[in-house]
Amino acid sequence: MYTVIAIIIVIASILLTIVVLVQNSKGGGLAANFASGNQTFGVRQTADFLEKATWTLAISIIVLCVLATAFVSTGNNQKRNTIQERIENSAPIQGQPEFPTTPAPETPQTPGGTKN
Numbered sequence: 001m002y003t004v005i006a007i008i009i010v011i012a013s014i015l016l017t018i019v020v021l022v023q024n025s026k027g028g029g030l031a032a033n034f035a036s037g038n039q040t041f042g043v044r045q046t047a048d049f050l051e052k053a054t055w056t057l058a059i060s061i062i063v064l065c066v067l068a069t070a071f072v073s074t075g076n077n078q079k080r081n082t083i084q085e086r087i088e089n090s091a092p093i094q095g096q097p098e099f100p101t102t103p104a105p106e107t108p109q110t111p112g113g114t115k116n
Helices: 002-022 043-071 076-089
Strands: none
């Protein structure tokens, strides 16, 4: 699923780049080429369409990036489980020291080191 989302992000990024390059902030660009052509889809409507396309693509890229993070698998969970299983299944090796599980009984000590 992550691969599909990554491909959609790349396609949306390429489209956003093309839409931004087509625009011209001074009223030129692609919108100026349609000025003498069709009046129903005229300059103003072309500029509005390009602006809406820019915002739509930018927002969709942000949403897809956030969605992609949900599908990224790091694999740490499976590694941790296999390591923990190995630790739990391992038996103590012969000669390996084992730590006591119960506290040692307290022995009474003589005060101050005086000898009789």
